[in-house]
Amino acid sequence: MxxxxxxxxxxxxxxxxxxxxxxxxxxxxxxxxxxxxxxxxxxxxxxxxxxxxxxxxxxxxxxxxxxxxxxxxxxxxxxxxxxxxxxxxxxxxxxxxxxxxxxxxxxxxxxxxxxxxxxxxxxxxxxxxxxxxxxxxxxxxxxxxxxxxxxxxxxxxxxxxxxxxxxxxxxxxxxxxxxxxxxxxxxxxxxxxxxxxxxxxxxxxxxxxxxxxxxxxxxxxxxxxxxxxxxxxxxxxxxxxxxxxxxxxxxxxxPVAPLDNVEMIRAPRGGIVLYHCDIGDRVASGDRVATILFDPAADDGAVDILVPQAGLVLSRRDQRILRPGEDVMKIVANGPSATARPGPLES
Ligand SMILES: [Zn+2]
Structure with a gap:
């Protein structure tokens, strides 16, 4: 060699x-x-x-x-x-x-x-x-x-x-x-x-x-x-x-999927992310997949993220502090994501 x-x-x-x-x-x-x-x-x-x-x-x-x-x-x-x-x-x-x-x-x-x-x-x-x-x-x-x-x-x-x-x-x-x-x-x-x-x-x-x-x-x-x-x-x-x-x-x-079928779940608020599912899990439409603590210890200080369609949890972040709009996880679904956008999944 x-x-x-x-x-x-x-x-x-x-x-x-x-x-x-x-x-x-x-x-x-x-x-x-x-x-x-x-x-x-x-x-x-x-x-x-x-x-x-x-x-x-x-x-x-x-x-x-x-x-x-x-x-x-x-x-x-x-x-x-x-x-x-x-x-x-x-x-x-x-x-x-x-x-x-x-x-x-x-x-x-x-x-x-x-x-x-x-x-x-x-x-x-x-x-x-x-x-x-x-x-x-x-x-x-x-x-x-x-x-x-x-x-x-x-x-x-x-x-x-x-x-x-x-x-x-x-x-x-x-x-x-x-x-x-x-x-x-x-x-x-x-x-x-x-x-x-x-x-x-x-x-x-x-x-x-x-x-x-x-x-x-x-x-x-x-x-x-x-x-x-x-x-x-x-x-x-x-x-x-x-x-x-x-x-x-x-x-x-x-499973084989076009990129449009990947649900890129994004953080609606900045805060601490708690995952309710792990990679490899199958999730159903409407399942709660993560919670963001945007105002910890307040009565209404958390927001749940519900998955828009059924799929396979492909990946999630390794850090637990996220800013608004940041990627939270990828879910491979059967149909196109309503939020799919042209080009690569990530910046
Ligand atoms: Zn890379």
């Missing part, structure tokens, strides 16, 4: 960043697909880092036996800028603190797979924009692209473009995934959209191609057991696609 570091010029003198890139050369690069895997694009979402650590060790063993057929590129920490950020000791890696931009938005959406039109390394933009261009450059040659993220407290689930469904059902079957969420049109220029745009926009044949954002449960679900299970899932997926030797996944028939 080759390893090298890509340097991203920092915004100020003496502040360059490095991304580690691992490459395995497959024995059949002409017939087996090329794979790109990255983790921690949101710098404080690290279950995927642990997963790729375990996966890399397994791939090294397979490679030594000649059982890696397709080329594989692994970026275990895609965003050292976000990983290094903290506020008074609390890691905070979703937004670039220097400009408030989401690290998983505003990626370049290319009209075709031509890296020559990406920003040059010396372009007068911030380091996080240079980082995004570099990640696209690393990813472009791959036919299988997986971006490993996590939610706050959550079931494992996967985002896919609707054009890739059901062709990519094997990814859901391989990973310990509970739900597939399908998006279309506006992906917020997330990394996933940037990985698919060159092919969608040029009208290319998408068969054999996979681009997905894989949500590996919640932010604190980082353990040897989860890393082993998720690395085994990735290995099953790669085996099924002929990238490595081994057994592929069985079939999968879990």
């Amino acid at each position: 080759d390893q090298h570091f890509e340097t991203i010029r920092g915004d100020l003198p003496g502040s360059d960043w490095r991304i580690k890139v691992l490459r395995l050369r497959g024995t059949r690069p002409d017939s087996a697909p090329t794979t790109y895997l990255q983790a921690a694009l949101h710098g404080d979402e690290v279950p995927g880092v642990a997963t790729l650590h375990v996966l890399a060790a397994r791939l090294r063993s397979l490679h030594a036996r000649g059982d890696v057929f397709g080329d594989i590129v692994i970026v275990p920490v895609a965003n050292p800028i976000g990983l290094s950020q903290s506020l008074a000791g609390e890691p905070t890696g979703r937004y670039d603190l220097s400009n408030r931009m989401n690290f998983n938005r505003d990626f370049p959406l290319l009209p075709g797979p031509d890296p020559s039109i990406l920003l040059a390394d010396d372009a007068p933009v911030t380091a996080s924009m240079r980082l995004k261009a570099r990640l696209v450059r690393l990813m472009l040659p791959a036919e299988l692209v997986l971006d490993l993220h996590c939610d706050e407290q959550s079931l494992p689930y996967v985002y896919l473009h609707e054009a890739l469904w059901p062709a990519c059902r094997d990814l859901l079957a391989a990973m310990p995934s509970d739900v597939a969420l399908l998006w279309k049109d506006d992906g917020g220029a997330a990394f996933e959209e940037a990985a698919l745009a060159p092919w969608l926009r040029s009208g290319a044949d998408l068969s054999g191609r996979t681009v997905a954002t894989v949500e590996l449960r919640g932010r604190s679900d980082v353990s040897p057991a989860f890393a082993a299970a998720d690395a085994a899932g990735l290995m099953r997926f790669l085996a099924g696609r002929g990238v490595v030797a081994g057994d592929g996944p069985a079939d999968w028939d879990g």
